[in-house]
Amino acid sequence: GIPLAERTNIVLVGPMGAGKSTVGRHLAARLQMPFVDSDRELESRTGVDIPTIFEYEGEEGFRRREAAVLEDLCARCGIVLATGGGAVMRPENREQLQRCGLVVYLRTPVTLQLKRTARDRNRPLLQTEDPRARLEALLEVRDPLYREVAHLIVDTDREHLRSTVRLIARQY
């Protein structure tokens, strides 16, 4: 493994419902690294939840705040970072993430994403008549971006949580 003093970050990217937070928490525990979730960090900085930010500032306002949070978190060292599903939309975010650590794309079928996000009120982009169509449309745009930024791609439907965590830990 990488010596403690030189430890860079592990960055998890992928769509909503990919399991970034779950995998991240387990990975962090295994490697004894702090776990940080950029959406939770944004919420604690603003004191409001994600839907409220979307409501008052729109997606554009959310993306601006998200970029600022990612910039700060990327300056840290030795953390496991779970990003929001749209973190790869801005080119400057992609550059930033790729430079600050091992970027892992948790590739996940839409059906599994749907199952994990069902009845979730905390994801404004899924408050629609047809969440499946929304997830498919988002993935079509973002899958190439996740691939572009990733150093490692893990298929979460083929690996169980435990083997996903082990697989990433071994690459680190």
Ligand code: S3P
């Ligand atoms: C978003 C994903 C969410 C959150 C926000 C927007 C997206 O994060 O950042 O609701 O654009 O896909 P998760 O991927 O953790 O759900």
